[in-house]
Amino acid sequence: MWRYLLPIALFAILAGFFARGLNLNPGYVPSPLIGKPAPRFELPALKDPAESIGSDVLGKETALFNVWATWCVGCRQEHAFLNEIAKSSGVPIYGLNWKDNRASALSWLATLGDPYVASAFDEIGEVAIDWGVYGAPETFLVGRNGTVLFKHIAPLTPEVWQREFIPRIQADCGAYPCP
Amino acid sequence: MSIGRLLRGLRQLTLATLASWSCVGWAIGPEPGFENPALESEYQALIREVRCLVCQNQTIADSTAPLAADLRREIRDLMADGASRAEVVRFLVDRYGDFVLYRPPLKPSTWALWGAPIFLCAVGLLVFVRVVRSRLQQSMDDELPSQ
Numbered sequence: 001m002w003r004y005l006l007p008i009a010l011f012a013i014l015a016g017f018f019a020r021g022l023n024l025n026p027g028y029v030p031s032p033l034i035g036k037p038a039p040r041f042e043l044p045a046l047k048d049p050a051e052s053i054g055s056d057v058l059g060k061e062t063a064l065f066n067v068w069a070t071w072c073v074g075c076r077q078e079h080a081f082l083n084e085i086a087k088s089s090g091v092p093i094y095g096l097n098w099k100d101n102r103a104s105a106l107s108w109l110a111t112l113g114d115p116y117v118a119s120a121f122d123e124i125g126e127v128a129i130d131w132g133v134y135g136a137p138e139t140f141l142v143g144r145n146g147t148v149l150f151k152h153i154a155p156l157t158p159e160v161w162q163r164e165f166i167p168r169i170q171a172d173c174g175a176y177p178c179p
Numbered sequence: 180m181s182i183g184r185l186l187r188g189l190r191q192l193t194l195a196t197l198a199s200w201s202c203v204g205w206a207i208g209p210e211p212g213f214e215n216p217a218l219e220s221e222y223q224a225l226i227r228e229v230r231c232l233v234c235q236n237q238t239i240a241d242s243t244a245p246l247a248a249d250l251r252r253e254i255r256d257l258m259a260d261g262a263s264r265a266e267v268v269r270f271l272v273d274r275y276g277d278f279v280l281y282r283p284p285l286k287p288s289t290w291a292l293w294g295a296p297i298f299l300c301a302v303g304l305l306v307f308v309r310v311v312r313s314r315l316q317q318s319m320d321d322e323l324p325s326q
Contacts, residue, residue, distance in 0.1 A: 010302070029232060032276045099245060125249040132274040134232035134246055 031132050031151040038065070038142050039130040043120035046097050046105055053120045057094055059146025062173040064093040064139055066116070066156075067128060069100040070108045072136040078155035079112050085161065086115035090178030091169060095119030098128050098136055141165060143172045210251065213258070222258055226251055228281045229271060238281065 033039070042054040058065060066082065068075040086093050095116040097105050102121060109116075122128055131140070134153075141150040149168050152160055170176045213219040223240070229250065231242035239247040250271075257267050271279045283289050 026235060029276060029278050032273060099249075124252075125245070126253070129249060129253055129274060132276075134275070 027135070028153055029134065031148070033132055033140075033148045034151060036148060037146050038140070038148050039127075041120070041127040041130060043096075043122055043127055046095070046102065046109075046119035046121040049102075049121070053094075053118050057118070058142045059144065062091055062144055062169055062178055063142050064091055065096065065131075065142055066093055066140075067096045067098050067131070067133050067136045067138040068119075069098045069136050070104040071100065072098075074155040075137045076112075078137055078157070079115070081156055081158065081161070082115040083113045085156075088177060089169070090173075090176075092117045096127065096131070096133075097121050098133065099123065099125045141168055141172075210248075211255075213255075218258060221264065222255065225258075225264060225267060226254060229254075230279050230281055232275060232279065 038055055038058050040055045042052055045051040045053045057063075064085070082093060085091065093115050095118070097119045099122065102123075105119070105121075109119075120127065125133075131138075137153075137155055139152045139156050140148055143149045149172060150164060152164060154160075166176050169178060173179070213222060226240040227238050229239045231237045231239045231244055231247040231250075233244040233246050234242050237244075237247075239250045253270075254267055257270060262270070268280065277283050277289075283292065285293055
């Protein structure tokens with residue numbers, strides 16, 4: 001009996017692991033930053049290099065931190081939805097313009113609309129590494145106390161917003177849209 | 180005449196081959212290294228164990244992705260400031276998680292990962308020994324000459 005059951009049981013366990021592994025998305029790497037304070041940074045602002053924008057803008061209210069670039073196709077896909085959120089959600093969006101060209105980034109915002117309260121200009125990708133960024137677009141939800149609540153990798157869609165963001169925003173600022 | 184032609188052909192072929200290979204050298208060529216050979220070899224060993232998260236089956240030493248170049252630069256800067264290997268690994272894991280390492284650390288969540296090969300080999304060996312023993316026993320019982 002044993003000699004038949006044992007191999008079958010072992011096979012079933014292994015097959016279970018493999019089935020799980022095959023159904024995971026390898027492009028999604030969970031962020032170790034969730035539940036930790038948002039990384040500190042200080043960068044020149046995209047619109048005015050003389051001005052600086054830093055992590056002190058986060059952690060005052062529930063906010064989004066969106067990593068974008070003009071070379072990123074997914075960023076273009078999500079841009080219209082970001083414009084919509086900026087108007088309707090009551091959650092300010094801060095941008096991190098990642099390894100981009102300032103002139104292209106400014107003309108992108110001029111033509112497609114600017115959902116950002118402000119964007120930081122990370123020309124060499126130094127701050128992006130502190131945030132564990134590896135593929136734009138990435139969107140972080142930062143709570144009122146400055147902790148990273150959630151990270152979404154890939155273009156933001158109404159479904160993801162509904163499922164992942166709205167409940168967390170409600171929990172953090174008490175209502176949706178945020179007052 | 181024909182030998183001269185053959186030689187010229189060979190020379191052209193050699194040049195073409197060399198030229199096509201030289202781009203491999205350029206891939207990660209222009210980045211500055213460390214003057215100190217010990218530091219340089221430590222750096223080279225380290226970047227061969229860090230996964231590029233953009234092209235996940237490559238190390239950041241192999242990858243030409245911009246993120247890989249940024250990570251190499253960060254690691255060089257950290258090491259130039261005197262960071263130890265453990266400190267650099269900590270820096271990367273704090274930001275990208277254990278997945279960034281090609282050799283994941285041994286901890287409760289990875290016991291199955293590290294233990295499974297040893298366990299499966301042990302089971303295989305056990306089965307092998309038992310099968311061989313029972314066959315030996317059988318062949319002795321049958322009084323067949325062993326070969």
